[in-house]
Amino acid sequence: MKKIAFLSFVLWAEVASGQVTYPPVTIAFPHVVAGGDPNGPHYVTLLQIVNNNSASTTAHVTLFSDSGSPLAVLFDGQDPQSTIDLKLDGGQSRQVQININGAITVGWMEIVYSPCDALTTVLLDSFSGTTLISEIGVDPASDVMPATDFAAETDGVLNTGIAIANPDTAAAYVLARLWDPSTGSVLASNALSVPANGHVARFLTELFPSVSNIKQIRAKVSLDSCSSSACNLAGGNGFIATVVRINGDQLTTIPVADRPDGGSQVRILPQVAFGGPATDINIKTVLYFTTNVSTGVFGTADIFDDDGNPLPASADGAAPASSITFTVPGNRVTRVVLSGDDTVRSGWLRLTLPGTVHLLVSAVFQTFAGSDLVSEASVLESVPLARGLIYLKSQSTSQDVGVAFVNPQTSPAAIDLRLLNRNGDVIGNQQITLPSNGHVARFVTEIFPQLASLPDFDGALSLHGAAIFAATALRLTGAKIAALPIASNSMYRPAINTVRVTKTQGSPARISFEIDVTDYDSDIVTNSSTTVSGVAYVDFGDAGYDYGPVMIDGASLLNQASGTLSGTFQPPNVTGAVPSGYPAVFYIYIFDSAGNQSNFVAIPTKF
CATH class of the missing domain: 2.60.290 (Hypothetical Protein Tm1070; Chain: A)
Known part of the structure; x- marks a missing residue:
């Protein structure tokens, strides 16, 4: 609610105008x-x-x-x-x-x-x-973080760079701490000051120069927002950050995320690859597990092939196995290197933990020519998806995008793919069906062969599944690979053009409204469901705010690209009567039948 409250504050200055506002994102x-x-x-x-x-x-x-x-x-x-x-x-x-x-x-x-x-x-x-x-x-940041943790590593050719930005108009203070890989206690700390709208980028070896083994270490690093330059109290306005791994002349982003309280018991990495001739192109996947749990975390990693069958891999040089147990000591990092024989194999990995515990999971894909590192790319564990969108850039001789899909369900699942050109026109449709625990990894030029002959293509790949799936995307430029984000909304999202409050009632509190909408897909509703779901908010200023789901009859929009929806919202937690003339700001967004979220609109009103 932090962002909503901020937007309300901005809008309250415009209550008298009565104008529809589109809160910026x-x-x-x-x-x-x-x-x-x-x-x-x-x-x-x-x-x-x-x-x-x-x-x-x-x-x-x-x-x-x-x-x-x-x-x-x-x-x-x-x-x-x-x-x-x-x-x-x-x-x-x-x-x-x-x-x-x-x-x-x-x-x-x-x-x-x-x-x-x-x-x-x-x-x-x-x-x-x-x-x-x-x-x-x-990766883009949509909000500031109060804290984050990640795995960092250094050796003779390897270092870790940490970049922190402060999007606030006041100075920010961040406490960087390095945790002892032997004991799990704090080994060193450094309080960083970041100017208003400023930026700091440091190597791990620069942040903690007094640590004797800083040039040969694998450890957890934590960043915490502080309320003052002394960094003796938590607080402050937060920060955004990313981490870059430097391995010789190869760079790899280590994505960072807000520190969670726990996490899912089952985690998914949609792509692992390993194997290949030792004297030719060969691949390894390096797994990093990081935890804040003082007593440590243990779990099992199961690897599956495209057909959902167990896929053996060698973990840290051990005999090949498709199920690997791992332990992460408290406040530390465990690394597992997956390798194979002379044949390159790919699949996906499912982690099962004893409960909803804190564990950060990332993978680094390494490509070698013989023993020489050619490229690296890193991804975090996958967020479950029902839809998604990827920017596509392909060139017939040098660039492509690879996508890996996983069906973690117990029954087969289909994923619909739409190829769109730079103007948003649909120029191709494909459907892939995955068996239970199945996996597929393909270049987009393989899924849509018509792209292979185009000298230069810009566009998008839209994804939609009838069931939850997992996916990851990698861009290939020459021999170099880079991870790409997958948006949680596909093509197209509905757009709310305007909102009107048609009636208000103080007891019980109700707001009746109309919204004019456009949806290029004409799928806000379907024959099987003509109800439009959304979320509405009412901000009462100093008296607080309330929000909840809203259901709207959308029958008039069946097979229509635009139209008007009418509905009523009753704030679920408002008790008693709202005084007549009391000002408020009404917000709303909706979802189409595919689950794509619209933009956010607001309008001042009075009860």
């Missing part, structure tokens, strides 16, 4: 980098957007430097500027190249969308002249 990327010698080492940041809404939207992009001042860059070769507005029609896909004429420069990026957010991907490319050395994806 802000996302941020904690680390971007650009610049350097075009004939030598240099970096380029790629910004990719898919507007999967049934309305146009505008992305206001701003870049900030370490100090929090505006960072001027070149957007697609234009003159230097720190901000740009990108308008995208509904369904449109677009890639923007961000560069700097000058030295290698780091910072962070904020994007404010209005009236609706969009799928947004950022890739950081490292070059030597025209040769791509490494490519990594950076």
Whole structure:
């Protein structure tokens, strides 16, 4: 509710106007980098957007430097500027190249969308002249974090970089702690000050230089927001962060997430791969398990092939097995390296824990040419999906996107795939059916062969399953791989164009409303279900707020791309009468029949 309360505060200044408001949606990327010698080492940041809404939207992009001042860059070769507005029609896909004429420069990026957010991907490319050395994806942050934990590792060629950004207008303070891999106690700490709108990027070896074995360590690192520069009390306004693993000249993003209280008992990694000739292309998957539980965590990792059968792999050089037990000591990290024989095999991995305990699970996919590391990419455990969306960029000779799907259900499941071009037009449909515990990993050019011959393609892949599935996406550029985010909404999301309050009642509290909607898919309702579900909020200012589900008769929208919905919302926790004339702000969003969420709209009203 933190974001809702903030939006209400903003809107209360506009109550007298009675205007419909589209609360902006802000996302941020904690680390971007650009610049350097075009004939030598240099970096380029790629910004990719898919507007999967049934309305146009505008992305206001701003870049900030370490100090929090505006960072001027070149957007697609234009003159230097720190901000740009990108308008995208509904369904449109677009890639923007961000560069700097000058030295290698780091910072962070904020994007404010209005009236609706969009799928947004950022890739950081490292070059030597025209040769791509490494490519990594950076996950977007939709809110600040009070705390996070992750696995960090260093050795002779390996280091871990930590980037923290402060999206607030006041300074932020973050306590970085390194936990002893032998005892699970705090080994070292460093209180970091991040300026307003500022950014800090440090290697692990720079953060904790006094630790004797800091150049050869595998340990848990924690970041906690502090209320003061002394970092002796929790609090503050939070932060956003990402972690980059540097293995020789190969970079890998280690995604970080808000520290959870617990977690699911069953976790899924939709893709593992291992094996291949030792003198040719071979692959390993490196698993990292990190916990905050002081007594430690144990569990079982089961590996399955495409048909849902057990798939043996060697764990840390042991005899191949399809079921592997693991233990993570308290406040520490356990690493497991999966390898195989001369044949490359792929599948998926299911983790089963003794309960809903805290455990962070990530995987690093390593590709080798003989013993030489060619590329790495890292992913977190998969969030269960019913739908999704991926930005696609393919080139016939150099770029492709691979997607792995898993059906964790006990019965076969189908996943519908739609290919859309850069204008949002559907140009291909496919369906894949997976057996129970089944898996499939394919390049998009294999699923849609018509792409293979196109010299350059920008668009999107929309996913929808009748049952819950898991998926991960990897971009292949030459021999380099990078993880891509999968949005939780597919194509298309419904758009609320406006909202009207037609009647209010104080006892019991009720708000009757109309909303004008557009849905390019014409699937807000179906023949089998003409009820539209949504969520409504009423903010009473200093008196608090209430929210709950709202069900709307949508029969008039059957097979229609636009229309008007009418309904009534009764705040479920408001007791007694609301005084006549009492001001409030009414918010609402809805879902279509596929579960895609609309934009958020608000209007001031009075009871």
